[in-house]
Amino acid sequence: MGSEDKTFTTREKVLAAALQLFSAKGYLGATTKEIAKLAGIAEVTLFRQFSSKEQLFEEVLNTYSFLPKIKSLIPEIEKLPYEEALALIAMRFLETLKSRIEMIRIMQSEMSRYPEKIHKIYNSFLDGIIKTLALYFKSLQDAGALKEFNTEYAARAFMGMFYSFFSAQEILLGKKYRKADLELVVKEYVNIFAGGTVKK
Amino acid sequence: MGSEDKTFTTREKVLAAALQLFSAKGYLGATTKEIAKLAGIAEVTLFRQFSSKEQLFEEVLNTYSFLPKIKSLIPEIEKLPYEEALALIAMRFLETLKSRIEMIRIMQSEMSRYPEKIHKIYNSFLDGIIKTLALYFKSLQDAGALKEFNTEYAARAFMGMFYSFFSAQEILLGKKYRKADLELVVKEYVNIFAGGTVKK
DNA sequence: TTAAAATGTAAGTAAGCGCTTACATTTTAA
DNA sequence: TTAAAATGTAAGCGCTTACTTACATTTTAA
Numbered sequence: 156m157g158s159e160d161k162t163f164t165t166r167e168k169v170l171a172a173a174l175q176l177f178s179a180k181g182y183l184g185a186t187t188k189e190i191a192k193l194a195g196i197a198e199v200t201l202f203r204q205f206s207s208k209e210q211l212f213e214e215v216l217n218t219y220s221f222l223p224k225i226k227s228l229i230p231e232i233e234k235l236p237y238e239e240a241l242a243l244i245a246m247r248f249l250e251t252l253k254s255r256i257e258m259i260r261i262m263q264s265e266m267s268r269y270p271e272k273i274h275k276i277y278n279s280f281l282d283g284i285i286k287t288l289a290l291y292f293k294s295l296q297d298a299g300a301l302k303e304f305n306t307e308y309a310a311r312a313f314m315g316m317f318y319s320f321f322s323a324q325e326i327l328l329g330k331k332y333r334k335a336d337l338e339l340v341v342k343e344y345v346n347i348f349a350g351g352t353v354k355k
Numbered sequence: 356m357g358s359e360d361k362t363f364t365t366r367e368k369v370l371a372a373a374l375q376l377f378s379a380k381g382y383l384g385a386t387t388k389e390i391a392k393l394a395g396i397a398e399v400t401l402f403r404q405f406s407s408k409e410q411l412f413e414e415v416l417n418t419y420s421f422l423p424k425i426k427s428l429i430p431e432i433e434k435l436p437y438e439e440a441l442a443l444i445a446m447r448f449l450e451t452l453k454s455r456i457e458m459i460r461i462m463q464s465e466m467s468r469y470p471e472k473i474h475k476i477y478n479s480f481l482d483g484i485i486k487t488l489a490l491y492f493k494s495l496q497d498a499g500a501l502k503e504f505n506t507e508y509a510a511r512a513f514m515g516m517f518y519s520f521f522s523a524q525e526i527l528l529g530k531k532y533r534k535a536d537l538e539l540v541v542k543e544y545v546n547i548f549a550g551g552t553v554k555k
Numbered sequence: 556t557t558a559a560a561a562t563g564t565a566a567g568t569a570a571g572c573g574c575t576t577a578c579a580t581t582t583t584a585a
Numbered sequence: 586t587t588a589a590a591a592t593g594t595a596a597g598c599g600c601t602t603a604c605t606t607a608c609a610t611t612t613t614a615a
Contacts, residue, residue, distance in 0.1 A: 196563085312547055339505075343505050573600090
């Protein structure tokens with residue numbers, strides 16, 4: 156059987172349970188009693204690890220907001236044809252969103268509770284990706300392969316298409332799309348975007 | 356001075372205040388006391404008009420979820436060149452989102468409270484627009500002006516670009532974009548999308 | 556082995572919430 | 586004008602919540 160190290164600290168168990176419940180029920184809807192129960196500890200222990208529910212919430216944000224490194228994609232991508240590169244970026248982006256779906260749910264619902272903090276997380280999350288993608292476009296423009304256009308707007312448009320697809324599927328509908336459908340959508344979106352940006 | 360009829364029923368005042376507070380603070384964060392105060396009535400009156408907070412919330416959803424008629428755009432659009440038509444659709448879509456921003460905020464945060472109901476509202480809101488746009492694409496494809504592509508996916512991609520732009524600007528950042536910036540974004544997005552869909 | 560650190564059990568506190576009751580006041584309409 | 590309908594004031598009830606206190610038990614480490 157699995158021989159992984161499955162020993163979690165109390166703190167980690169609480170943070171994981173809190174992430175799950177804040178995501179599913181919102182900050183006010185998730186109770187400390189319920190979080191403790193899901194974590195498998197006593198409620199009083201939760202308050203010995205975190206001075207308040209509010210501080211626990213902030214620690215959840217801090218703990219699970221580290222950004223994924225899409226930057227590392229660049230070398231992988233530069234060798235691929237344009238459309239394949241875009242498809243790969245899209246797939247990786249969607250995977251990343253999926254792996255962070257609890258955090259995204261929390262950020263969407265608790266925007267009003269921590270505007271600056273959540274805004275900051277969003278920026279560090281999206282801006283990195285968008286700027287990387289914009290640079291990729293710029294390099295292809297300089298090589299004469301792409302039309303002239305505002306690279307950052309284009310990057311935003313590209314990610315926007317897929318973000319709203321993700322949002323509609325996963326957040327709104329809770330649908331699990333079949334892999335074939337997903338690939339079809341990516342192909343169609345990429346096709347339109349590529350057709351609109353390549354130099355003919 | 357304005358000579359409009361500004362006489363609102365108690366019910367209307369409560370519904371408007373509830374929309375505002377549910378949107379800003381969420382269902383659990385908005386208290387009936389606060390809603391009544393904002394409406395300028397006594398809390399007990401709120402409970403004489405609505406049997407419970409939950410029923411009030413449902414009535415807010417029912418009252419403010421009627422869909423805008425983008426369908427009426429079609430005749431206006433058919434006479435325009437493709438890119439101008441797309442730009443007009445995008446502008447109208449963004450205006451509609453803006454005018455419904457409170458409802459959109461509520462739907463984003465309270466998805467877990469009323470999954471089926473909110474899902475239904477979203478569908479009647481977006482599906483109408485998407486299907487209308489898909490039909491427009493189909494007619495241009497049949498006329499030989501556009502490439503072959505899945506018209507519904509394309510419509511989703513188009514609205515998705517603008518929805519996520521709206522979401523980033525209005526919901527995330529609370530930014531009021533200058534009109535010039537808005538038009539620039541619409542132009543760039545439309546340009547890319549049009550380039551990827553027209554037959555060369 | 557043993558002292559200290561971490562966790563559990565149990566009970567409770569203070570505050571806020573949705574909602575109700577009783578009664579006074581105002582508004583509406585025949 | 587007057588009865589009925591709508592609204593206000595004030596008090597409070599029952600419940601839940603975040604959080605605390607006191608003490609017993611378990612786990613950790615020198």
